[in-house]
Structures are given as structure tokens and as C-alpha cells.
Amino acid sequence: MLSTKLTSLVLLASAVNAEYWIFGGLKPIVTTRLDPVINPNTIGGHVHSVVGASRFKNVYDPDDLIQSNCTTVPVQPDKSNYWAPQLYHRDQQTGQFTPIPTSFNIYYLVRPGPKNESIKAFPPGLRMIAGDSNRRTYNASSFEDQAIDFVCMDFTTDHSGDPDWAERPSFFDHNCPDGMRAQVFFPSCWDGVNLDSPDHKSHMAYPIQNFNSGDCPDTHPVHLVSLFYEMIASVDKFDYWGPGTWVLANGDTTGYGHHGDFTNGWDVDLLQDALDNCPNANGNVMDCPPLAAAIDQQSADACVLETQIVDEEVGFHAPLVQLTGCNPLWNGTTGPRPLCTANATTATLVPAQISLPTNWTEIGCIAEGTNGRALTGASTTTPNMTRAVCVSFCQEKGFGLAGVEYSDECYCDHEMRNGASNTTVMWNECTNHCAGNVNEICGGPNRLTLMYTSNPPSLPIETLPAGWTALGCVSDNSTRALTGYGFTSDEMTIDSCLSTCASKGLSLAGIEYGRECYCGASFENGLGAPIDEATCNMVCAGDSSLTCGGSWALTAFQSNNTAGAAPSSGSGPVTTSSAIPSSSSMDGSVTVGSSTAATSQTSSSGPSRRNYSPRGLGRL
Numbered sequence: 001m002l003s004t005k006l007t008s009l010v011l012l013a014s015a016v017n018a019e020y021w022i023f024g025g026l027k028p029i030v031t032t033r034l035d036p037v038i039n040p041n042t043i044g045g046h047v048h049s050v051v052g053a054s055r056f057k058n059v060y061d062p063d064d065l066i067q068s069n070c071t072t073v074p075v076q077p078d079k080s081n082y083w084a085p086q087l088y089h090r091d092q093q094t095g096q097f098t099p100i101p102t103s104f105n106i107y108y109l110v111r112p113g114p115k116n117e118s119i120k121a122f123p124p125g126l127r128m129i130a131g132d133s134n135r136r137t138y139n140a141s142s143f144e145d146q147a148i149d150f151v152c153m154d155f156t157t158d159h160s161g162d163p164d165w166a167e168r169p170s171f172f173d174h175n176c177p178d179g180m181r182a183q184v185f186f187p188s189c190w191d192g193v194n195l196d197s198p199d200h201k202s203h204m205a206y207p208i209q210n211f212n213s214g215d216c217p218d219t220h221p222v223h224l225v226s227l228f229y230e231m232i233a234s235v236d237k238f239d240y241w242g243p244g245t246w247v248l249a250n251g252d253t254t255g256y257g258h259h260g261d262f263t264n265g266w267d268v269d270l271l272q273d274a275l276d277n278c279p280n281a282n283g284n285v286m287d288c289p290p291l292a293a294a295i296d297q298q299s300a301d302a303c304v305l306e307t308q309i310v311d312e313e314v315g316f317h318a319p320l321v322q323l324t325g326c327n328p329l330w331n332g333t334t335g336p337r338p339l340c341t342a343n344a345t346t347a348t349l350v351p352a353q354i355s356l357p358t359n360w361t362e363i364g365c366i367a368e369g370t371n372g373r374a375l376t377g378a379s380t381t382t383p384n385m386t387r388a389v390c391v392s393f394c395q396e397k398g399f400g401l402a403g404v405e406y407s408d409e410c411y412c413d414h415e416m417r418n419g420a421s422n423t424t425v426m427w428n429e430c431t432n433h434c435a436g437n438v439n440e441i442c443g444g445p446n447r448l449t450l451m452y453t454s455n456p457p458s459l460p461i462e463t464l465p466a467g468w469t470a471l472g473c474v475s476d477n478s479t480r481a482l483t484g485y486g487f488t489s490d491e492m493t494i495d496s497c498l499s500t501c502a503s504k505g506l507s508l509a510g511i512e513y514g515r516e517c518y519c520g521a522s523f524e525n526g527l528g529a530p531i532d533e534a535t536c537n538m539v540c541a542g543d544s545s546l547t548c549g550g551s552w553a554l555t556a557f558q559s560n561n562t563a564g565a566a567p568s569s570g571s572g573p574v575t576t577s578s579a580i581p582s583s584s585s586m587d588g589s590v591t592v593g594s595s596t597a598a599t600s601q602t603s604s605s606g607p608s609r610r611n612y613s614p615r616g617l618g619r620l
């Protein structure tokens with residue numbers, strides 16, 4: 001990996017052994033049609049892949065940006081944003097566009113020229129762009145054009161000397177087995193006065209000798225650190241069918257119109273400290289003590305956008321029929337940039353994180369239970385999981401607690417179970433982005449993002465029939481605590497079990513595994529002793545708002561109203577020793593299993609228990 005990163009440096013570097021460091025493998029904080037430099041206070045012209053600070057928005061406000069909660073850059077005091085046009089794959093048959101996943105490597109290069117000028121940190125409030133979205137040609141003597149180029153990566157075959165594979169100013173005409181790098185080298189000379197300029201360029205300049213090194217011109221005498229970044233696009237995940245396969249979000253099929261933008265959000269003193277005091281930094285941030293001390297990869301992983309996005313699909317869920325923002329394909333050979341033929345859409349901004357239903361609040365990141373799941377009342381998984389999707393699911397079922405985990409899993413309950421508590425752990429321990437919205441977090445490894453409502457839905461929790469009282473969770477095993485009668489049902493509720501036991505004249509009832517009801521006049525075989533309530537952690541097959549026992553654990557009830565039907569002496573009307581008949585049916589409507597049948601079919605992980613052995617259990 002390092003050698004491929006260095007490839008570009010070898011080609012770029014005139015200053016050998018110069019100090020530099022790389023922030024590598026950065027994930028986008030957002031992919032949306034905003035550009036605070038070119039289109040402040042409005043919607044942008046095309047979709048960008050943006051990395052960096054979590055308060056990226058359609059206006060650059062340096063004081064606000066540095067207040068960002070976090071950044072996808074591992075060195076958290078760098079609250080800058082770095083962006084480039086999203087690269088799309090165009091399907092040869094349908095003409096539709098799919099965004100190609102990207103990551104970024106950001107280089108900070110200390111490149112004093114022959115005059116050995118001192119290198120300065122970016123001043124607070126500095127913004128700049130490199131490249132030109134409307135360029136479709138290449139001027140080999142222009143530093144600005146030289147500053148944009150592409151590398152085709154193949155880690156297994158050496159293509160050195162082959163011009164078809166050499167670093168070049170436009171897209172390749174073949175696929176790249178390990179992805180393509182779209183590269184931008186920013187001008188490093190500042191006029192010392194203006195933090196921006198009308199074209200967002202003229203306050204900056206390339207050095208005299210070269211685009212990537214040299215002395216600064218007199219017009220732009222302040223030599224800033226050189227900024228260079230690689231957007232790595234996984235083009236290898238898609239087929240290559242010829243020119244037009246790859247399209248930048250601005251409609252460019254050539255690559256010449258690639259560009260990059262930067263808004264400074266650094267702790268400027270820290271950046272200057274790093275520039276001054278890391279002479280031996282040779283790419284690795286760890287070789288620069290002031291930066292190494294500020295590395296926090298977990299916060300970078302857990303970071304999500306705090307602000308707003310444009311309310312439109314950018315193609316991650318389904319291919320786009322046309323590029324958003326009206327960007328017709330244009331390679332420059334067909335005259336001026338074509339006008340937009342599509343109807344103008346009025347895009348709006350919406351919060352990046354989908355808000356929770358009324359009366360629900362996020363508590364935060366919590367640890368899973370120590371003996372099992374924290375929330376066992378009901379669960380679901382869906383590829384469109386968000387915090388709000390989970391809350392709606394739990395609310396509908398009458399639960400007041402909802403938790404999301406592993407990006408796409410949702411759990412509900414009335415209370416925290418299995419040793420879990422609602423005390424939050426560090427926010428950055430929840431690092432899984434929601435499957436249905438990459439801009440919000442849905443738990444982490446063995447961590448739940450927990451939501452609750454102080455106003456839980458008023459569904460009946462446990463209204464017992466007259467005369468019945470709850471005994472709580474009691475012990476059972478394969479010799480059975482209750483031997484008078486039994487049945488299993490996929491529609492099991494507490495009511496259906498109690499009324500059946502009452503009809504048999506039996507005063508004790510117990511339910512386990514969510515769908516098995518047992519009746520008796522007394523507890524048998526030394527069983528029926530109270531055990532930890534948390535062991536009864538399965539919902540009723542016929543009503544997921546109710547608890548119906550657990551594994552070898554009965555949710556038990558006792559009636560005071562069976563005296564007439566069930567003589568208190570003896571073992572009651574059901575006197576057969578094989579108390580639970582092994583015949584396949586009884587009463588016509590319910591299935592009765594022998595205890596062994598119940599054990600093998602129901603107490604094991606049969607399909608009827610899928611509700612409470614959700615995917616992911618094995619990952620606990």
C-alpha cells in the first residue's frame with residue numbers, strides 16, 4: 001500500500017526527503033450537492049464527495065466549522081473540509097449513473113523551494129480551489145492543468161514504462177484493477193492578505209518553478225504547506241466499456257474537469273507546531289508527535305454529519321437516470337457546454353439525520369447486556385434501517401425502548417434486561433452507520449444506540465383474567481414442572497394459555513419458549529422455583545408486547561378460582577402418568593407435543609422462534 005501511495009510522490013517530488021504526512025483512507029462525511037466555496041448559501045452545481053468535519057454546510061463559517069463535533073480525519077483538531085466531484089459509473093445499456101465509492105488520502109507536504117522559505121500553516125478562514133470544472137482540454141505548460149491527474153492502480157502487475165498506464169491528465173481508456181486515483185495538488189503560495197477571491201483562486205498561486213514545489217512569486221510571498229489529495233474511486237467494482245464509462249458529477253467524461261476544494265478548519269497553532277517540529281515525518285502521522293497525540297480513529301469512524309443535506313437521491317439506493325443538478329454529459333468536442341434539457345427541480349435542504357417520532361429521544365450509545373441482549377421484546381432487521389424506522393417498529397408494538405445495532409438491526413423492550421443499563425458509554429463506541437442512512441449511527445460492536453419515550457404507548461401490558469395472579473419466572477426442565485396438560489401454538493398469548501388451563505380445571509399455568517403452554521395443579525419434579533426474571537426473555541408468539549417465558553423458564557400464573565373444577569386433593573382431574581399426551585392432537589385445534597417433541601421441535605432453534613433469535617446474536 002505504501003509503495004502505491006509513494007508512486008505519486010516520486011512523480012511529484014523534486015524535493016526528496018522533505019517532511020510530509022498522510023491522512024489515509026478517509027471516508028466521506030457526506031456525498032451531496034453542496035459547495036460552500038462556489039455556491040455559498042444555496043444548492044451546489046453538482047454532487048461532491050466531502051471528507052472532514054461534521055459541520056460541513058452550504059456556507060463556510062470558520063468559527064462554526066471548528067466547533068464541529070468530529071471529523072473523518074483521524075487527527076481530530078483538523079476540522080477542515082476537503083471535497084471533489086463524485087465519480088459515477090454510466091451503464092452502457094441503460095445510460096444510468098451509479099456513484100463509485102470513494103475514499104481520500106490527504107497529503108500535507110513541507111516543500112520549501114531553493115530560497116528555503118519558512119512554511120506556514122493555513123491562516124484561519126482560508127478557502128481555495130484547484131482545477132476547473134469547465135475545463136475539457138489540457139495545456140501541458142499550465143501548472144494549474146498539471147495539478148490535476150489520474151493514476152490507475154494495479155498492485156499485482158508492474159506497468160512501468162507502459163504509456164497506457166502512466167500517470168496522466170485525463171481518464172484512462174481501460175479499467176484499473178485496484179481502483180483509480182483522481183489527484184489534486186493545491187497552490188501553496190498565498191498573497192498574505194485575502195482569505196478568498198472572486199474566482200476563489202487568485203489569492204493563491206503555484207510556486208515559480210513547478211506546480212508542486214519551488215519558491216513563491218513576489219505577488220504571493222507567503223509559502224503555505226502544500227496540500228495534495230487523492231480521491232480513490234473503486235472503479236474496479238464496475239465494468240469498463242469504453243469512453244463515457246466514467247463521468248464526474250459535473251457531466252465530464254474526460255477527467256480534465258476534475259477539481260478540489262478546501263476550507264480551513266485547523267487548530268492553526270497545532271498545524272504550525274507540526275510543520276515546525278516534525279522534520280523526520282516521512283508520510284506516517286505517527287512520526288509527528290504533535291499530530292500523533294491528537295489521533296482518534298474511533299471518533300473519525302463514528303463521525304456523522306451534524307448539518308443538512310440536499311433532499312435528493314445521489315444514486316446510492318438506485319441508479320440515477322440523470323446526474324443531479326442538471327449536468328448533461330460533455331466532453332468538449334461538441335461545442336459549448338450543452339444546456340440543461342431536464343426540468344429544473346427545486347431542491348431543498350433537510351437534516352442529515354432523520355428525526356425521531358414525537359416524544360422519542362435518543363439516550364445515546366449503551367453496552368449490550370452482559371448475559372444476553374439488552375432488549376428482547378421484539379426485533380427486526382431491514383436494509384433501510386434508521387433510528388426512526390426502529391422507533392416506529394417498537395412504538396407500533398407498544399414498547400417504550402428501542403435500540404439499533406450493527407447498522408440494520410432493531411430491538412425493542414419495556415425494560416433493560418440481561419444486566420444492561422441505560423447508562424451511556426463513550427459516544428464514539430457506536431461506529432456503525434445506519435444501513436438506511438449513512439449520515440446517522442445505528443449502534444456498534446456489542447453497542448446499541450438507545451432511544452426511549454417517556455410517554456410509552458398505552459397498550460395493555462399484562463391484564464390477567466379475573467382470579468389469576470402472576471408468579472413470575474420459575475424453573476423448568478425436560479422433566480416438566482407442570483404435567484397436567486400442554487399445548488403449543490404460534491398464536492400463543494397469556495390469555496389463551498390461562499383460559500385453556502382454567503378450562504381444564506387446573507390452577508397453575510406457565511408459558512415458555514414463547515409458544516408452549518403448560519398447566520398443572522401443582523409444581524412437580526422439584527421444579528417451579530422462582531428464578532431470575534431476566535431468564536424469561538421471550539415474547540409471546542401471538543403478541544410480541546407480552547413476555548412468554550424463556551429457555552427452560554416458565555412465566556407462571558396461579559388462579560384462585562378453580563376450586564370447583566379442580567379438587568384440591570390429589571393431582572386433579574388429569575391423572576394419567578403420561579400427563580402430556582404424546583398423541584399428535586387434542587381438542588381438535590391445538591397441537592400437543594410430547595415433552596420430547598416439544599423439546600426437540602420448539603425448545604431448539606426452530607423456525608417459530610426466529611422472532612427472538614435475531615441475526616447478530618452470534619456476534620454478541
Ligand SMILES: *[C@@H]1O[C@H](CO)[C@@H](O)[C@H](O)[C@H]1NC(C)=O
Nearest residue numbers: 069070303304305306364427
Ligand atoms: C457530539 O459529541 C458529543 C460528545 O462530545 C456527543 O455526546 C454527541 O452525541 C455528539 N453529537 C453528534 C451529533 O455526534
Ligand SMILES: *[C@@H]1O[C@H](CO)[C@@H](O)[C@H](O)[C@H]1NC(C)=O
Nearest residue numbers: 112114115116117118119279
Ligand atoms: C532551511 O531553513 C531551516 C530553518 O527555517 C533550517 O533549519 C534548514 O537547515 C534550512 N535548510 C537549508 C537547506 O538551508
Ligand SMILES: *[C@@H]1O[C@H](CO)[C@@H](O)[C@H](O)[C@H]1NC(C)=O
Nearest residue numbers: 138139140141142143144145
Ligand atoms: C497554456 O498555459 C501557459 C502557462 O500558463 C499559458 O501561457 C498559455 O497561454 C496557455 N495556452 C493556452 C492555449 O491557453
Ligand SMILES: *[C@@H]1O[C@H](CO)[C@@H](O)[C@H](O)[C@H]1NC(C)=O
Nearest residue numbers: 243244329330331332333334
Ligand atoms: C464526445 O461526446 C460526443 C457526444 O456524446 C461523442 O459523439 C464523441 O464521440 C465524444 N468524443 C470523445 C473523444 O469521447
Ligand SMILES: *[C@@H]1O[C@H](CO)[C@@H](O)[C@H](O)[C@H]1NC(C)=O
Nearest residue numbers: 321322340341342343344345
Ligand atoms: C417537464 O415537466 C413537464 C410537466 O410537468 C412534463 O410534461 C415534461 O415531460 C417534463 N420534461 C422532462 C424532460 O422531464
Ligand SMILES: *[C@@H]1O[C@H](CO)[C@@H](O)[C@H](O)[C@H]1NC(C)=O
Nearest residue numbers: 357358359360454455456457
Ligand atoms: C407526546 O407526549 C405528550 C405528553 O406526554 C402527549 O400529550 C402527546 O399526546 C404525545 N404525542 C404523541 C404523538 O404521542
Ligand SMILES: *[C@@H]1O[C@H](CO)[C@@H](O)[C@H](O)[C@H]1NC(C)=O
Nearest residue numbers: 382383384385386388389436
Ligand atoms: C423499509 O423497507 C420495508 C421493506 O423492506 C418497507 O416496508 C418500509 O416501508 C421501508 N421503510 C422506510 C422508512 O422506507
Ligand SMILES: *[C@@H]1O[C@H](CO)[C@@H](O)[C@H](O)[C@H]1NC(C)=O
Nearest residue numbers: 363416421422423451452453
Ligand atoms: C434509566 O434507567 C433508570 C433506572 O432503570 C430510570 O430511572 C431512568 O428513568 C432511565 N433513564 C432514561 C433516560 O430512560
Ligand SMILES: *[C@@H]1O[C@H](CO)[C@@H](O)[C@H](O)[C@H]1NC(C)=O
Nearest residue numbers: 465466467468469559560561
Ligand atoms: C381471587 O382473586 C381476585 C383478585 O385477583 C379477588 O378479587 C377474588 O376475591 C379472589 N377470590 C377468592 C375466592 O379468593
Ligand SMILES: *[C@@H]1O[C@H](CO)[C@@H](O)[C@H](O)[C@H]1NC(C)=O
Nearest residue numbers: 476477478479480525526527
Ligand atoms: C430437572 O430438575 C430437577 C430439580 O432441580 C432435577 O432433580 C432433575 O434431575 C432435572 N432433570 C433434568 C433432566 O435435568
